[in-house]
Amino acid sequence: MLFNSVQFALFLPVVFVLYWFAARKSLRQQNILLLAASYFFYACWDWRFLFLLLFSTLLDYAAGLQISASQSNQTKKTWLWLSIGVNLGFLGIFKYYNFFAESFSAALYSIGIHANVHTLSIILPVGISFYTFHGLSYIIDVYKGRIPAEGNFVQYALFVCFFPLLVAGPIERATHLLPQLKEKRSFNLHKAKDGLRQILWGLFKKVVIADLCAEYANTIFNHYGSLTGSSLFLGMLFFTIQIYGDFSGYSDIALGTARLFGIDLLRNFAYPYFSRDIAEFWRRWHISLSSWFRDYVYIPLGGSRVGTLKKVRNIFIVFLLSGFWHGAKFTFIAWGLLHALYFLPLLLTNRNRANLATVAHGRLFPTTKEALHMGLTFMLVAFAWIFFRAESMQHAWHFISHMFSRSLFAAPNFIEKKFAFLVLAIAAVFFIIEWVGRENHHALANLGERFKRPLRWCLYYALIAMIIIFGGKGEQFIYFQF
Structure with a gap:
């Protein structure tokens, strides 16, 4: 269901009327309605991938509860890496498997080895990069103790798949969206x-x-x-x-x-x-993605608090990941690499926050x-x-x-x-x-x-x-x- 379609023009008013008239007296009813509308919205793309979304949501919900309840650091790490591994595994299979298989085959061919590498005829689930990053940020934040695990499944599921942001962002943070889903909402005309x-x-x-x-x-x-x-x-x-x-x-x-x-x-x-400058551009373009990589990749690698060589390394890692996040093509990697080269002079002269x-x-x-x-x-x-x-x-x-x-x-x-x-x-x-x-x-x-x-x-x-x-x-x- 496209935002610029007749279907969405009919869908939105119906959900709006039900939300503010039929469910206005109960926060739980409001959230259940939005969750049901979100699943319907996603199912309109391809109902088969709804099960993948549900599985990812259930996994991260359970992992968050286990991390929060456990007193053992080893258990916490096990659930953290289980969530990260499964989520990135799904992303890798659907989005990147064919890229790596074809690249591996081409590399072997370049040295005279002819390999029969099988690719997968699969459709990329719409929004998978976005809802995967929603779940990863939640699990990491729970593990780091920044937020408590969410015990209400409806509220957590709505955080992951709220229909306006489900297929193309912004990439939300649990620290920002979950508190809003817990509070009674009243209609505000302004x-x-x-x-x-x-x-x-x-x-x-x-x-x-x-x-x-x-x-x-x-x-x-x-x-x-x-x-x-x-x-x-x-x-x-x-x-x-x-x-x-x-x-x-x-x-x-x-x-x-x-x-x-x-x-x-x-x-x-x-x-x-x-x-x-390019640094300002990245503070203003796709802010939710650039800030996600900053908080969950760049800063954990040491950010700008390390030596010059490691700072350069960190910048290249972040920009190459950003390019690769967009798709399994060398053109996206080249795009990310080029932006890293643009950014480098600002970083080395401490002008990136000018x-x-x-x-x-x-x-x-x-x-x-x-x-x-x-x-x-x-x-x-x-x-x-x-x-x-x-x-x-x-x-x-x-x-x-x-x-x-x-x-x-x-x-x-x-x-x-x-x-x-x-x-x-x-x-x-x-x-x-x-x-x-x-x-x-x-x-x-x-x-x-x-x-x-x-x-x-x-x-x-x-x-x-x-x-x-x-x-x-x-x-x-x-x-x-x-």
Whole structure:
């Protein structure tokens, strides 16, 4: 069930009405309703994988109770590693087995050994990377004594599979979400209105910005051999805009939907394309994933409190894992490696925390220095997205070599150029709105409130009209494949 589908447009109001009218007097009923809705939501993708989700949930629930109840460190470690091993084992089989099998076969072939390595014809369960990381963070936090084990199965299961975040995040923490599931929730009109605004903005990002850019990004990446370098440069820009609109759009819809039910999810995006360096970009892009790797990988490895060589090692481990988390392809690993190389000079010069505040805070325009730094960071990020989008390393290298050719300064030669530049103009207006609202948790949070009611509703109706006009495709979100 896609957020940008008619099915979800029917599903959400039904759950909302039942939640606030039929179950409003009982916290238990509210949680059971949300849990049932979440399982139904997931079963709409493929009901067979519902059993895998249930097994993972039951395992981590039981492991948490055993760790909390045991007085033996050895027993605690046994349950911890059982949970980690089984969860990562499932993830490895479904997501990474074929990659390692094919890579092993290719390595043997390169030294003259012909091996018959069998691959698996299996479908990747939607959201497995996300709900696996939900469970792992919970188990590790219980083991470390940061939180007590959750005894209420309904509340724990809802933490794992709350439907707005189930298939593409944000990656929640038990310390943040579980306390909210334990407290009686009352309807808050202000929060609900803000949630609807965030859903509207997220749908606009996905349906209008991301899906329009996707048409040209796909065309250019799929036919790069016959296009000019300038066309490929535009293709890189189209994908850069597409993936931001697609993934941050999903996150906005997820956060806005949760707010309709009185629940606040972790923020996942904070205007990352307005970053002044790569370190700031990673504090603003896919925040829940980057903070997960920081807390559960980087800091346990010693973080920045170790010698220079180990700091460099830690950075490369985190970024390579981040790339590999996205998929079992060398292109994702190359993408992570490239970001590690981007990050390294900042780390070695202790400049990785130089830009913590919002750019041009309290001002409408950035300084020339800020604008130059944002432009450079944006181009570095856009270049790295080529590897993320490419089908293979060969595809990426050929795309880059064709782009950085003499034809980079020639006129673009892909079809429907005029409409493509109109799409870029729409994207430019979109980023202006994002810039104006960059100090809020989403761009429409206060922007609409500043306008008088007629103007405010004109803005909403304009966004709705564009969503209806361009929303017929029902394109899947990019991050559903992860």
